[in-house]
Amino acid sequence: MQKFEHYGIFIKPGVLEKYEQYLGNNRRTEKGMEPRIEISGHLHNPEALKDPNIKEYEIGLDPVFVDPNNPSNDRPHFLYAPPTDHIAKIEKEDVDRIDSFGPWHSAYFASYFTITGLHGAHVLAGVLVFIYMWLPVSKRLYQRNPEHLANRVEVCGLFWHFVDLVWIFVFPLFYLL
Amino acid sequence: MNNPPDISQDPAEHEEYAHNVQKHVRGYLTVGALLLAFTGITVALSYVDFGTRKANIGVAMLVATLKAGMVAAIFMHLAAEKRLIYRVLIFTGFFVLALFWLTYLAWYNPVVR
Numbered sequence: 001m002q003k004f005e006h007y008g009i010f011i012k013p014g015v016l017e018k019y020e021q022y023l024g025n026n027r028r029t030e031k032g033m034e035p036r037i038e039i040s041g042h043l044h045n046p047e048a049l050k051d052p053n054i055k056e057y058e059i060g061l062d063p064v065f066v067d068p069n070n071p072s073n074d075r076p077h078f079l080y081a082p083p084t085d086h087i088a089k090i091e092k093e094d095v096d097r098i099d100s101f102g103p104w105h106s107a108y109f110a111s112y113f114t115i116t117g118l119h120g121a122h123v124l125a126g127v128l129v130f131i132y133m134w135l136p137v138s139k140r141l142y143q144r145n146p147e148h149l150a151n152r153v154e155v156c157g158l159f160w161h162f163v164d165l166v167w168i169f170v171f172p173l174f175y176l177l
Numbered sequence: 178m179n180n181p182p183d184i185s186q187d188p189a190e191h192e193e194y195a196h197n198v199q200k201h202v203r204g205y206l207t208v209g210a211l212l213l214a215f216t217g218i219t220v221a222l223s224y225v226d227f228g229t230r231k232a233n234i235g236v237a238m239l240v241a242t243l244k245a246g247m248v249a250a251i252f253m254h255l256a257a258e259k260r261l262i263y264r265v266l267i268f269t270g271f272f273v274l275a276l277f278w279l280t281y282l283a284w285y286n287p288v289v290r
Contacts, residue, residue, distance in 0.1 A: 032229075071226070075233070078220050154254075161252040168244045171216075172237040176223035177230070 008040040010096040024068025042083035057090045122163045129156050208251045215244050
């Protein structure tokens with residue numbers, strides 16, 4: 001399961017210079033961008049996570065870290081680009097922290113999963129409401145009091161479109177920027 | 178008790194009503210298509226470097242606000258609402274901004290290790 005062998009390695013602040021060829025921080029500092037402190041990719045020796053005798057991580061770099069000074073890598077990419085076969089060796093001594101990309105990874109991923117999950121729950125709730133509106137209750141209500149049904153439809157619509165409205169902001173913030 | 182109201186319509190009225198529905202549906206479809214188009218535009222703009230990260234976020238939020246405006250005005254019928262609804266909306270908006278402002282305070286008291 002490659003997905004679960006994708007890791008981010010946070011480098012200790014003091015030794016960032018050592019990994020300059022992957023991070024490209026000299027150029028970033030010049031351009032006034034915040035420095036990169038993390039190298040990510042496909043971990044080729046996951047046994048290193050547990051075995052204290054292995055002194056370094058071998059990581060198949062994500063494309064950004066193969067060509068960190070390329071201006072096209074200054075902006076995040078929306079489409080998935082798989083890790084490369086370009087392997088970097090990172091000494092465990094230089095590593096602040098290594099984590100897979102779950103909610104525990106960083107404040108960003110914590111918010112990402114929480115917000116996306118909550119939004120999904122609201123969409124699901126909306127679908128349940130729609131299913132309820134499809135049931136024969138609606139037809140009976142329409143025959144008895146069409147005004148009442150119209151109000152229900154209106155309120156369901158308001159809920160659904162409010163959830164839509166939230167997604168309009170969530171999508172660019174969490175998926176594009 | 179309540180007798181069910183007479184909901185039968187005379188044919189002429191029904192005609193006009195149906196016509197209106199057609200018009201509304203066309204409006205909704207147009208807005209839907211516009212929303213899809215603007216989603217594409219937002220994705221495309223995310224690849225453009227506007228100088229700083231803040232500028233990029235600003236541009237994306239601007240497009241998002243435009244889209245949100247369309248959803249609120251057309252899908253949520255805000256464009257044709259009574260004055261009371263606007264008053265409630267402004268009241269709510271005030272508290273939303275207050276909540277955003279509370280989280281903004283984290284800048285002045287950051288969590289550090």
